[in-house]
Amino acid sequence: MTPWHWQRSRMSRWRVRATWFVLALVAVLYCVFRFSGPAPLETNLLALLPATEANPVAEKAVDQLANALGDRTVFLVSSRDADRAKAAARRFGATLQASGAFASVTAELPPFDLGQIGALYTPHRFGLLTPADRAALAHSSEGAASLRDALMQRIYNPVRGPLATPLADDPFGWLEHWLSDLPLATSNLDLEDNMLVAHRAELTSVLVVTTLHGSAYESRVQRAVLAAASKAETSLRAAWPDASVARAGAVFYAESARRASEREVHLIGMASACGIALLMLWVFRSPRLLLLGFLSTALGIVGALAVTLAVFGKLHLLTLVFGASLIGEAVDYSIQYFVVYLGAPRDWDAHRGARSVRPALAVALATSLLGYAILAWAPFPALKQIACFAMTGICVAFASVMWLLPAMLPAASRQAPKAAQRRLFERAAVLLVRWQRAIGGRRSWAVALVLAAVCAPGWLQLQSDDDIHLLIQRDPVLVAQENQVRDAVGIDNTAQFFVVQGATQETVLRRAETLGAKLDALPAGQSVDGWRSVTQFVPSARRQSEDRALVAQHVFADPAALRATLSQAGFRDAIALAWIDSFSRAGEQPLTVERWLAAPWSKPFAHLWLGAVATNGQRAYAAIVMPQRVTPHNLPALIELARVTEGVAFVDKAAGVSKLFGEYRVDSGMWLGGALLLVLALVVGRYRLRGGIATTLPVLLAVGVTLAAFGYARVPLNLFNCLALMLVLGVGANYAVFLREGCQRDGADLGAVWTGVLLSAATTLLSFGMLGMSAMPALKSFGVTLTLGILVSVLLAPMGMPAGVPKEGRKHA
Template sequence: MTSPELHTAPVERTARTARRQWALRAAWLLLAVVAALYCGWRFAGPSPLQTNLLALLPATEADPVAEEAVDQLANVLGNRAVLLVSSDDDAHAKAAALQLGASLSASHAFASVTARIPPFDLGRIARFYMPYRFGLLTPDDRASVTNATGGQAALLNALTERLYGLPGAGLSTSLADDPFGWLQHWLSGLPLAASNLTVEDGLLVAHRGATTSVLVVGTLTGSAYESSVQQNVLRAVAQGENALKSAWPDVSVARTGAVFYAESARRASERDVHVIGIVSAVGIALLMLWIFRSPRLIALGFVSTGLGILCALAATLLIFGKLHLLTLVFGASLIGEAVDYSIQYFVVYLGAREQWNARRGAREVMPALAVAFGTSLLGYAILTFAPFPALKQIACFAIVGIFTAFASVIGLLPSLMTRPARRSPRTLFAAAAAALARWQALIGGRRAWFVALALAIVAAPGWLQLRSDDDIHLLIQRDASLVAQERVVSRAVGVDNSAQFFVVRGASPEDVLERAEALCAKLGTLTGASAVSGWQSVTSFVPSAKQQRADRAVLAAHAFDDPAALRAMLNAAGFRDEIVQAWPRAWAQSDGKTLSVDAWLAEPWSQPFRHLWLGRSASTPGAFAAVVIPQGVSNANEPALRALAPTLPGVSFVDKAASVSHLFGVYREDGALWLAGALVLVLALLTLRYGWRAAFAVALPVWLAIGVTLAVFGYAHVRINLFHMLALMLVLGVGANYAVFLREGAMRANADTGAVWTGVLLSAATTLLSFGMLAMTSMPALKSFGATLSLGIMVSVLLAPVGMPSNSRRTN
């Protein structure tokens, strides 16, 4: 009789296997649920999507205070939406601006809307400066008072002009408080209206030819990069514009502001995500259905890919807090690569037919997937060394995504694919095997070196024609219609929207003011093509204490040195005796009074100019800073401005666009070295697996793919940038997989090379479908990625049979 134990042992093993399978499924399900709940929670609150284009950019300034200034200015200027209402009919433009302002205010999309300027007592400005008037002299008054030959005659001339001259426009002071007009002269130099705008009927109006334009400014309720703020602003502006069109068809509205650019970028990126995701998913599903003829395999493939993308999304949000749109678009294209691992497992599954064993199949495919994962990991890991935050996010997203996809193929799919395949595309596999044999005979074996030499000879002239272009606009492409509207606003208002400025730093506010004055003095000496049209500086409103003391010393030496003569002059001019006595007394009482930046900042009317003072640095203890913004910066005078900064202590010239472009170039050049190092590392990795001779054969296809890609760019006169170099890293990481898959498939015992080649072609097709879609995005950086990856991957897969062992040397 048969022992009962012999019957129960297989049953127990089967039960243990079933429990392990359910445990694995439960673990993966738990991981998916946790990741999904975390992502859902993040997206349920304030949007974690980062639409700030400046967040893409690295820190480029050697001085951290200068980098801080870039961020502060961006924040200050980014919380406003500016609208310009224009018409050839003056009345229509003003009425439409008032209606638009009322409509925007009623929408509650803005914290405040300014269409009509609230009444303001200009005398408040004069009263603010009055206590400090003896330390405030214009250069002309300073020169006049110190004129040694003029003496009392210079004072008398100033007094006469003040009494009998024409009244000046702008801020004025009383004769009793300012008999010589020194304060009035100084006040007239305040840059309170540094634009083409004038106040008419309580509105800010600009006239250009027959066109009247009225400015309407809205302050946002939150960050310009929050999707809810963007949607509310866009809805309110659209409703306001539609109302204007029906009431005044002749009125046009131009708008500018970070909120509009951010919304445009977000909308374009979301469209890219949807297009890439849908087209990739549908295309991959159709390809897999055509090859495998099994909806179940398609579903399992997307389970593995979906787990990878879901975990990548959760990990990126957890690590970085925000998800940049660039990362999201790139993540949608990761579908094609993540599905490669499951495709290779399906190939083994279909090739095994009735002899299928899920665990044995996982062990057979494990070496190929491990080597492929290693090369891909290397390509993405290099992105973490790039200085751009978005690229670090992309690297994190991709590494977590492909690792999860790889792990799910090895750890989850075997528990879901325990039964043999019901049918296998044997005819297709046989045709693929025949085609592979012919193609390998043509380019493989000893002929591979001739193929490599021929490709190198053809590619060499293309390499010699390679040129570079590191312009920042390769990274950021702004909406053309918004750029056109911004130009309309800038021309009408007359404000130079330059991104170049000086940062002045010091150990105290006084140091900063003194250094800013020295800088402004140097700017005033620039002549000819190097000259600027003006500048904005906090010292226009608050001179340094040193300058105020110097001006007071000038008056002490030349005006108040002889009190009796001064009183006689005032008496002779007809001033009442109480004024004659009060003015010298005010001089004496003002001793020690010095105007400070803090006092100026406390004045409500200083608000439009507060961005000129950065104050205490958050990044550098004990440092204070301000900005000086030159006007009329051009290619002609920019070199002179750049050369001016090193001549003054604590002064640096900031041009974020130029700095980033320079950094592009530096890292592009370094990228060539990274690529060379990565080629060596991949060769070393392959050598560990195959030995050095076979490793060269396996690495040769991707090496040639990189060379051919560069040659094509040279022949096509495509200028190379950092993103082409980084994409070549991914060509190396992804493209090497195809030769690895082929070689590993050929090394397996009783392998169906037709099935292996079919799987490689399908993997390449899915990757091309996803990454190739990047070339259709609205983001120039991703276009470079997509074009480079597509070309490199095509060449890699075509040359992959070079890495296969010959029939006589295949090993089990």
């Protein structure tokens, strides 16, 4: 090479290095920028789930309920002594308040004027009747006598509720009855000493409710809440050793999931990196090649992280943990390049070496991209992110091997293999020859038939399980504490409910009333323990008008007789006249949802009203009706009730996701078949029909063996096992491709080629195998399936070697 060409080549290498440095710097700075602000890690487990409802309003209802409960945390302070429990709750609440981690802390309720509730309803009292009062008026046949009896019962009734109304405003008690029927007391808690207290057996529990400064899914909020809660509990145990604290709230689950994912990222990332480093050092005996291999992998991961954050804005937990396992796959491309580098002659050129390995890496990249592309088609946000992350990472790793590594490995730096490496390659060549003779060539189909016969009973024993908990697993300690809180408070979960829609607010209220009547009419075996709806606070305008008309007909039709009845009961004439006149002054204006929502005391129930929603570009309204005590026995009746009631849909998020799991698990069989045909077409285009079939056969058998293993082990298949088989197809096909391409390269050392294939498989197994230890069930399914599938793929890879290679292998050995 002339000095001019040498200088030009050197400048070209520096330009390539500078370009990659700039790109890497931009990606790193972008990631640092995103993580320097609010953490972009998505710890909301519901965000991992797909939209399961055909009705977008139902999805909005799920989100609204999650948001309504997500910014609250609940602590239950318990002791066997009631006074100690209350004192401990006061101390606990004060410590939480002093921490500054919460927007509000409520251990003792502030004085509340119950008259505010009555003040909202009093102007509309003539249109508010309970079902009992409505029936009594409608079936009243005695006129004034009936009214007089009701009036006497009202005057002389010694039992008055907390929402008692003045006789002058409500002489017959209809408003008081209405207020008493309001579902304000929705729990087992009693108000004692301005505290919410539950008594269970010998235990007294006091509720402490807090609200957060921000989202429960922000890392900053989670750390502050956990630190404050831990400090408060430590202080509590020091003062009252017998007191205990149970906690419930989305922030605790989010923090637990984030902490678990970070722990797994560190474990998988460090274990994979260390294992891969040791393997590469043992094979290549070169720290420089090790660093260059990790440089390529690091570029792939940084690029994947930057692109994923730019596209999605958030990084799911599954993506973060799965990304840590991508190290083993991304390093494969550099390993194959280094194998060519070590087996090349002294005058080897780095760029020619990259071109020689490009066909093998391109085919491997295409098959891997195909497997991940199928993940991107699934409707799960987390799987789409994983696909984006992985596809970006392996593309960047491939590009770095093609262009950056040749610029980092000039010809003058190449060294001949060391004696230990030569011995390793020689032994690998001997092993390859013997193994290929056993399973390759004409014996391939016999091996395939034997494996199919062995696997067939396992295929027949395959089972499935599509439970949602395969994706989300909550901390059992937190679940136990949440159940303790629920048992004490006496509330059900809010995962199953009705969504009522209509073109107007009035339509929604009427349909909700119809649904409520049908719920009340359910037979004993299918009944629910009541229900919650906005109509229990705000009846429809039609219902209010009907009630007012009923009162007008049976009470105010004869003002003189009504005045006489009131006077005989002891009402002063001025008061009786004022009440009678108030009926005409009240007018026909009904109580509205807006007026009710404007009242501060309505906030705990505001989630029952979804308000205006957009459906298919049209404005509509929606509300929630929440049944109490949904069981497997009454669930079919509730679903049928929604089906036959206009404008009503039953929402069961967990069941919807599980059903979707099952549908896509079944569909994944067709996806896998289609992907297999695409891989076959890809390799046939490269190796012709016979060579393409031989190259595809190992991974096809690997999929079959993996499925049979699950059948024999009686491990139910889930969607994530089936999707992992796509990756087995995409990644497992690489080994037969690498081996076949190595066999076809001129002057290639087959021992080095086989060593490189085994090393690539080992690094991938090391990374993906770590996923099998994940606490996340979805990733564990991925890990176990990938480990078994990839292991079988690499063991059967010699089936794809071209004919006549054993002799060459012996020669190279």
